[in-house]
Amino acid sequence: MARVSIILGIVFFASYLYAGPYSVPAGTKCDECGMTVDQNSKFISVVTGKEERKLFFCDIGDMLYHFRSTGDEIRSVSVRDYVTSEWIDDRNAFYVMNKAFITPIGWGVAAFSKESDAKQWGSPVAFQNAFSLIKK
Numbered sequence: 001m002a003r004v005s006i007i008l009g010i011v012f013f014a015s016y017l018y019a020g021p022y023s024v025p026a027g028t029k030c031d032e033c034g035m036t037v038d039q040n041s042k043f044i045s046v047v048t049g050k051e052e053r054k055l056f057f058c059d060i061g062d063m064l065y066h067f068r069s070t071g072d073e074i075r076s077v078s079v080r081d082y083v084t085s086e087w088i089d090d091r092n093a094f095y096v097m098n099k100a101f102i103t104p105i106g107w108g109v110a111a112f113s114k115e116s117d118a119k120q121w122g123s124p125v126a127f128q129n130a131f132s133l134i135k136k
Helices: 002-019 060-070 115-119 127-133
Strands: 045-048 054-057 076-080 087-089 094-097 109-112
Touching: 045 060, 054 060, 060 109, 060 127, 094 115, 094 127, 109 115
Parallel strands: none
Antiparallel strands: 045 054, 045 076, 076 087, 094 109
16 A cells, blocks of 8 residues: 555656646647647647736747737746756747747747757747747
């Protein structure tokens, strides 16, 4: 019985570490396109908007498009680092568009915590300039 408890504890702890600051509930739909958000994707984003409402996006490009189009308030954005899959804050992220990124909706935008990693894929931009990557 003690072994089972220890194993379950390790599994739950590991899943907590991977989930980072956000867990995406199963079946969550993208707030832009309506597609199911894959909680393991390197391209998802979680936005805290008006009144602390959480918005989930299946593709970083969808998130950028949504807020560029709507002009809604953004309090914070968390994205996954393309290299490590760790959650990073928008203020610390570098965004790159590259056709080599196979993203859920095809925007081709990835986020990086290190500028040196981002530069290997293209010309990195900060969050406030990432909206210009979306041409639609």
